[in-house]
Amino acid sequence: SSAPVTEPTTGMSFPSVLNDTQRLLGVGLRKKSILGLKNIRVYAFGVYADDEDIKKYLSDNHEKLSGSELKEKELKEDIMESDIRMSIRIQIVYGKLKIKAVRSAFEQSIADRLKKFGGGDNKELLQRFASQFKDEYKLPRGSIIDLSKDRGYVLRTTIDGTEVGSIESKLLCRSILDLYIGEEPFDQKAKQDIEQSLVSLLQN
Ligand code: DAO
Ligand code: DAO
Ligand code: DAO
Numbered sequence: 001s002s003a004p005v006t007e008p009t010t011g012m013s014f015p016s017v018l019n020d021t022q023r024l025l026g027v028g029l030r031k032k033s034i035l036g037l038k039n040i041r042v043y044a045f046g047v048y049a050d051d052e053d054i055k056k057y058l059s060d061n062h063e064k065l066s067g068s069e070l071k072e073k074e075l076k077e078d079i080m081e082s083d084i085r086m087s088i089r090i091q092i093v094y095g096k097l098k099i100k101a102v103r104s105a106f107e108q109s110i111a112d113r114l115k116k117f118g119g120g121d122n123k124e125l126l127q128r129f130a131s132q133f134k135d136e137y138k139l140p141r142g143s144i145i146d147l148s149k150d151r152g153y154v155l156r157t158t159i160d161g162t163e164v165g166s167i168e169s170k171l172l173c174r175s176i177l178d179l180y181i182g183e184e185p186f187d188q189k190a191k192q193d194i195e196q197s198l199v200s201l202l203q204n
Contacts, residue, residue, distance in 0.1 A: 014046035028190025113175035131166035
């Protein structure tokens, strides 16, 4: 297989294949401004999708794809909602992350997506996910968090190779993907790269 890919701003390196079958589609950077003053680089990320599942999606949706009414946006939404195994790999850049800050940042970024895709405020779902992040965890620079969407919309969270929890929720999976490849992504360039990779996978 091919060489790892380096996120250029941070130098963080991402394997081109994850869990044997998931292919790297693109890498990016999550920044956050503190008090509107300075922009910190929080983490680099890579987005992966399962080759087999993409192929299966292709054969199952042959007509949609070859039909004249192919609309890129609809197809994209369909892909984000389908049962394709995907992963987000996160590599921590900012060395002073506190779990409390992670939890509240997460609640901020995900809450409006849960509302957007699910209606309601989904407090319970949000809390169930955030409760996986225990105060005693440490996330020094270089820590690796994998958010893996398994078959059946099970979202599995792993920190440095240790599973910390899993939650079955199509809504949560959809909402998390939206942070990276939705309408207001953390990193616009990364989103474009990911879409481009998907297009070439679909065309192969
Ligand atoms: O022309 O054969 C084709 C297919 C073009 C498909 C474009 C799909 C874009 C999908 C982006 C998905 C991002 C999650
Ligand atoms: O006030 O120390 C600070 C900065 C906190 C930034 C928090 C951003 C957290 C983003 C989520 C990280 C997920 C691993
Ligand atoms: O960047 O704001 C964001 C959202 C990040 C979503 C991923 C959160 C996973 C955090 C796991 C932390 C475990 C202690």
